[in-house]
Amino acid sequence: MDTIISIIGGGISGLFASLELSNAGFTNITVYEASDRLGGRIHSVPGLGNSGKRLDLGAHWIHGRGGNPVWRYVQEEKLKLSENASGDADGLYLLPGGIEIEDNILEKTEKVLDKIRDDLEELTSEDVGFKSVGEYYDEKFQEYLNENEIDSERVETMKVIFNWFRLWDMADSGTGDMKLQSVSSWSEYIDHSMEELDYEPNIENGYQVLVEHVYNKIKDKVTVKLNAKVNKIYWDQNPIQLEIRNSESNSLCLVASDEVIISVSLGILKKHHSTLFQPKLPANKIQAIEELGFGLMNKIFLYYDQPFWSKDNPGVQLMHKTKITGKSIINGGKYGERLELW
Incomplete structure (x- = not known):
């Protein structure tokens, strides 16, 4: 299908959306990611010391099994799980x-x-x-x-x-x-x-493995553009117009799209919705963005030569x-x- 689809945000929801659409037969899909990497709140980095393991700065464990779509994907695609699972209020x-x-x-x-x-x-x-x-x-x-x-x-x-x-x-x-x-x-x-x-499963070598796995399935079917920040969405036009700035070259361009999927975080919507959407969103949408809350959980990683626990x-x-x-x-x-x- 030739429908032009733009997905704003290269986090796991944007990547999964592109995977589902490509599997459904859509052939003109582009993912625009403002940063220089994919994954969004999934961000695995090299671990401390010489462990050779990754640390997950963002998402860490698979939150429940059952109908969890991440768990179903991991099972269907046979991604390896870590022997070190995540407990909950243990010790x-x-x-x-x-x-x-x-x-x-x-x-x-x-x-x-x-x-x-x-x-x-x-x-x-x-x-x-x-x-x-x-x-x-x-x-x-x-x-x-x-x-x-x-x-x-x-x-x-x-x-x-x-x-x-x-x-x-x-x-x-x-x-x-x-x-x-x-x-x-x-x-x-x-x-x-x-x-x-009674434990939450972790993906072997970090949650980034999930991002990499999904990307490898879409890379030949979907266009992925990094450092591509969408500044404005002219959503009342037909086709929809996207104003996109490349952060490396600082160049600006307009892109036409039949359909647009917004997969950015709530924090981004809160800060930018008034300028991102042209014209402004309907009042009920703005109210939902402004009144929804999203807190955060911080992590501190400590490295020891030998465990004392x-x-x-x-x-x-x-x-x-x-x-x-x-x-x-x-x-x-x-x-x-x-x-x-x-």
Whole structure:
């Protein structure tokens, strides 16, 4: 089919879109990527030391199996999985000073918190009378403490675990504050089946392997242009006109396209939608872009000559007696803004 299709953004969603379209018989597809690499939030780099392994600065593990399209692709294409899978809140739970929390207190508190979360899965904001997940957590956990006779020292330890639980959910939900997480949308999240396994699979030698694999399947069917930043989309014209700047030569050109797929990140849309789309998008689209939130999870990689932790149970969860607000780095000036838009 000769339909001219332009895909803006060379992340994994843009690459998969080009793969699906080429498989469907479309022959005139171009992917425009503003940076000098493909993958977007998937970004594997050489590891530290002499391990020969890659580090994933962005996406790391395959989040669930079941109907997860990434998992289906990995299985169908027989991509090799790493022997080192990703756990979830595993290992030791330590208070300041390296003091390990007693198992019985930890297990009891986790059971209470898991029930609070499980109950929320079946509810809406109208059912519980709260708009935010953070408010719901606070209220239900305090109710439990009030309704049970627990000595003060144990209560303080349980509060420490509760604080960690909220921080863990903040990272898992991609928000800087659970009071910004909507109750009404909580149950809409698709949590793919773990298929009775308690770990998340990792792709051998980094998530970039997925990007490379998809690219190798499309490279002879799809045109991919790097350093090609789309400045403006004249979407009311027929055909649609794209203003594209090449960052290497600084040259500007107009490209006609019958269909356009936008696969850039929400951060890019938030910053550029008012100038990117000509004319401006309808009010409902602008409202959706501006009101949708997207937090971030940061990684810090530490390299040791020898492990000091147990290889059988490698996780370390750091607990804090004082409440941590979890203020988003998005509010951290120019560096926060750069990270959000990455």
